[in-house]
Amino acid sequence: MLKGKKILLGVCGSIAAYKSALLIRLLVKAGCEVRVVMTSSAKTFITPLTLSTLSKNPAVSSFEKDEQGQWENHVELGLWADLFLIAPASANTLAKMANGLCDNLLLATYLSAKCPVMLAPAMDLDMYKHPATLQNLKTLQSFGHQVLDANHGELASGLVGEGRMAEPEELLDKVESHFAKKKRFEGKxxxxxxxxxxxxxxxxxxxxxxxxxxxxxxxxxxxxxxxxxxxxxxxxxxxxxxxxxxxxxxxxxxxxxxxxxxxxxxxxxxxxxxxxxxxxxxVSPAEEKIKKAGESMxxxxxxxxxxxxxxxxxxxxxxxxxxxxxxxxxxxxxxxxxxxxxxxxxxxxxxxxxxxxxxxxxxxxxxxxxxxxxxxxxxxxxxxxxxxxxxxxxxxxxxx
The missing domain is CATH 3.40.50.10300 (CoaB-like)
Structure with missing residues (x-):
């Protein structure tokens, strides 16, 4: 079902970033071509080397992608994908997306993307339930993006509640469901x-x-x-x-x-x-500009x-x-x-x-x-x- 599908995976700064490694393995095993774009803070949780090795493509995080200063084309990345899946999606990145901010490669790619966008939030309970975050999620849904519910469970802070990113197996199911969905107006x-x-x-x-x-x-x-x-x-x-x-x-x-x-x-x-x-x-438009004359026309x-x-x-x-x-x-x-x-x-x-x-x-x-x-x-x-x-x-x- 997923063979040949192009998945652009966005990875944000969250402890849940470690799950992106397994997610990539599952997507590749299912036949997807996977490319990864990371925020700078994501690299403090998981290395680009790990994700590039698993995806068999460079995991990029800045506009310059090598020592020679070769430019990383965010527009090309956005046009390439069949689906842009951001998992984990941090509260910070969600807020920037909802308000059109663009201060890193992931956000520039998001603003250039022509494909459907799927978001898997990951953050602590209080952040997930904050009115600002809830409003940002609602805004992103209004853009037509699919926002996946965070899971209930033990969080990195030690609290128990909603905020856990969906498990990689669940995300794979969501991706499969996305592509399996019959388009109601196909060919119309x-x-x-x-x-x-x-x-x-x-x-x-x-x-x-x-x-x-x-x-x-x-x-x-x-x-x-x-x-x-x-x-x-x-x-x-x-x-x-x-x-x-x-x-x-x-x-x-x-x-x-x-x-x-x-x-x-x-x-x-x-x-x-x-x-x-x-x-x-x-009835008869004038060929030349009508000049002002008289009190009425x-x-x-x-x-x-x-x-x-x-x-x-x-x-x-x-x-x-x-x-x-x-x-x-x-x-x-x-x-x-x-x-x-x-x-x-x-x-x-x-x-x-x-x-x-x-x-x-x-x-x-x-x-x-x-x-x-x-x-x-x-x-x-x-x-x-x-x-x-x-x-x-x-x-x-x-x-x-």
Whole structure:
């Protein structure tokens, strides 16, 4: 099952570092290729020579890896791995990871990693239960990382409680389970729209909105991790894509988005309309910058094509369409009307009346409506977690 899998093992400064030697032996025996990156303090608990001998690869801990000053490429390390397993993960390293600090090779590699991350905490009881540590673990989970529970037992301090790193055999089981997990959207073709559209008034000015595209981008990453091939049609904005399974297509106006979606829609199994597309555009955009004149100015607008509604008319029985409704009043009524009018299978409602929901923020609070199921209400969460909830509901819809 693990033959040929590339495991990058991070080792932090903890008495549990001695367990990393056995863990490497188990991983190598299972057929994994293992490379090791250590913090400087980890070397006080176990030597790089031991870990490099067992892994058959250099165990690195600094940016310069030999006497000639050859540079250790943390980016290459992060791109190489199929899984980054940090075991033991100390309280210090967890805190730095949660806050994006980068003062050693392990952390630089972590911030460059494109693969899933698995964390096995190891520390004393009071440290493990401290509110700061618990918050850091929650933050790391919100990043999509798998945080393994520490074991209960006798600790190095002599206390008895939670904080022991999981045993190497348990960690091997977790790694096997990770790779054995069936990806729910394997081979599915997914089309997602995200962000705003800009409707040109003149070469300088436009009609737009505050959409950042964060929600659509988060959904794209969740689906890519689940095996889908994603086409992300994105309006103006920044879209940091970290998956080879996501193809990013930049557009600017509603017409450009309409053309891009229409071209790709026939081959899409699932289409998610998360973009905030402008309803209207200027009839005649000026070719030169409009100069200020008079006390008022009138711009004639014409209605844009309703991309979601038109794709809803083209939808086959095997396709799934998911819409979004951002409302400020009569939210549920408007969402249900859109669900029917645009032939959606699901619609995701969020309200600008809810604190922390809406445009340009990192959180959202949603309700998901379906044509044949009761509404599902969710609490305020990070957009990453909201994306996971939405993907879960899409999977349930496919299964029903």
């Amino acid at each position: 073709q997914v089309l997602i729209t995200a962000g705003p559209t800009f409707e040109k008034i003149d070469p300088v000015r436009f009609i737009g909105n505050h959409s950042s595209g964060k929600m659509g981008l988060a959904i794209a990453h969740v689906l890519a991790r689940e095996g889908a091939h994603v086409q992300l049609i994105a309006g103006p904005g920044k879209y940091p894509v970290d998956s080879d399974s996501i193809t990013l297509v930049h557009v600017s106006s509603a017409d450009e988005m309409y053309e891009a979606v229409g071209e790709r829609y026939p081959k899409s199994d699932i289409t998610i309309f998360a973009a905030a597309v402008a309803d209207y555009r200027p 009138t711009i004639e607008l014409i209605k844009n094509k309703d991309i979601a509604a038109e794709m809803g008319q083209r939808k086959s029985q095997t396709q799934i369409n998911v819409g979004f409704a951002l409302e400020t009043e009569n939210e549920e009524q408007h969402a249900r009307e859109k669900l029917v009018k645009k032939n959606f299978d699901l619609i995701v409602l969020n309200s600008l009346n809810d604190n922390g929901a809406g445009f340009s923020v990192d959180t959202n609070k949603i309700t998901i409506f379906s044509v044949d199921q009761k509404p599902k209400h969710f609490e305020l969460k990070s957009k990453q977690k909201v994306a996971e909830d939405i993907v879960d509901c899409i999977h349930e819809k496919i299964q029903s």
